[in-house]
Amino acid sequence: MAGAQVFHRVFQSELAGMATEPFDSWHVDVRQLFAAAELEVANLDLGETHAFGVGAVTHGLMWMIEHWPAQVSGALSLVDQDKYGSSNGQRYAFMRPGDTGQMKVAAIKNRLETAHPQLTITDHPTDLNSYCANRGFDRPLHRVIAGLDSAEARRHVALKLPERTVNMWTAGERTGAGRYLPAHGGACLACDYLEKVDTQLDEVAELFQQTSIRPDIIRSLLDSGRGLSVEEAATIASRWGTPADKFVGQPLRSVMPALCATGRLQMPNNPEVVDVPFAFASLFAGISGFMMLLKDLKGDDPSEGWTQHIFKRPTPLLLRALHTRSECVCCSTLSDLATET
Numbered sequence: 001m002a003g004a005q006v007f008h009r010v011f012q013s014e015l016a017g018m019a020t021e022p023f024d025s026w027h028v029d030v031r032q033l034f035a036a037a038e039l040e041v042a043n044l045d046l047g048e049t050h051a052f053g054v055g056a057v058t059h060g061l062m063w064m065i066e067h068w069p070a071q072v073s074g075a076l077s078l079v080d081q082d083k084y085g086s087s088n089g090q091r092y093a094f095m096r097p098g099d100t101g102q103m104k105v106a107a108i109k110n111r112l113e114t115a116h117p118q119l120t121i122t123d124h125p126t127d128l129n130s131y132c133a134n135r136g137f138d139r140p141l142h143r144v145i146a147g148l149d150s151a152e153a154r155r156h157v158a159l160k161l162p163e164r165t166v167n168m169w170t171a172g173e174r175t176g177a178g179r180y181l182p183a184h185g186g187a188c189l190a191c192d193y194l195e196k197v198d199t200q201l202d203e204v205a206e207l208f209q210q211t212s213i214r215p216d217i218i219r220s221l222l223d224s225g226r227g228l229s230v231e232e233a234a235t236i237a238s239r240w241g242t243p244a245d246k247f248v249g250q251p252l253r254s255v256m257p258a259l260c261a262t263g264r265l266q267m268p269n270n271p272e273v274v275d276v277p278f279a280f281a282s283l284f285a286g287i288s289g290f291m292m293l294l295k296d297l298k299g300d301d302p303s304e305g306w307t308q309h310i311f312k313r314p315t316p317l318l319l320r321a322l323h324t325r326s327e328c329v330c331c332s333t334l335s336d337l338a339t340e341t
């Protein structure tokens, strides 16, 4: 919230036409926004929960758990192969300067263990596919929290057919979260991220369009998780018109969300619109994901999604039901499995 306020002050004149209000005059009962008036502060049992992707939006959600004023228990697995970089820290709720170079999963585990000794936490510095393969595909995932950076990664989660999923996202000036219970007739995560059948673009081709880095190099960057070279960083920087030095040594998957959580603003004395980081958008996504998690812990309400323009006043009108889609391969697989048993 402080980040949002700083942003509002710094860009006050640029935001003039957007009818924003100062954040110090802004307060809301989030239960009204999420149609959850019955929620009260009480002990939380996370049951079996797997967090896939412990980046900036997941940090927002974990920060809410860390500060939850009652007991939190259950078994939480944190899965992410990235370390904190030396840039982009403004998006991470309560990241400390000394965290740079540390595994994100290890840092969050330490913080949550201190706050909630009854919560059993395991940290897994690996990618979600390796984690699921090691765990065994015959063991269903009860609940997944997805804080990932691409539609492709979310499809990878959906294909594991989790029983319940909480998803969070940021995209330019929009942010949001969803809750998916496919077994109860609603959408599954894949319904919202269906493969585009009208284009031939895979993840590598999309990243080529976004970065201008050669596709074979993108493939090796994604597979190895290695940091970007000076030359590769310069290629992305010239494509986006930003300084290159902050990308050098960062894995491609860490660089893309930094570019995604930006928007374009018209600056004074400059005829061109420029890219501006929306540091607080990730925290808003994390808070909306936390509300979805609370509702998911409460019962079996049908799938729903919530979205928000980050410069506009939040409203409960943006909460909507998510219905299963007939062309979704995961939903048809789930209904086949249900018929067999």
Ligand SMILES: [Zn+2]
Pocket (backbone or CB within 6 Å): 182, 187, 188, 189, 190, 191, 324, 325, 328, 329, 330, 331, 332
């Ligand atoms: Zn589906």
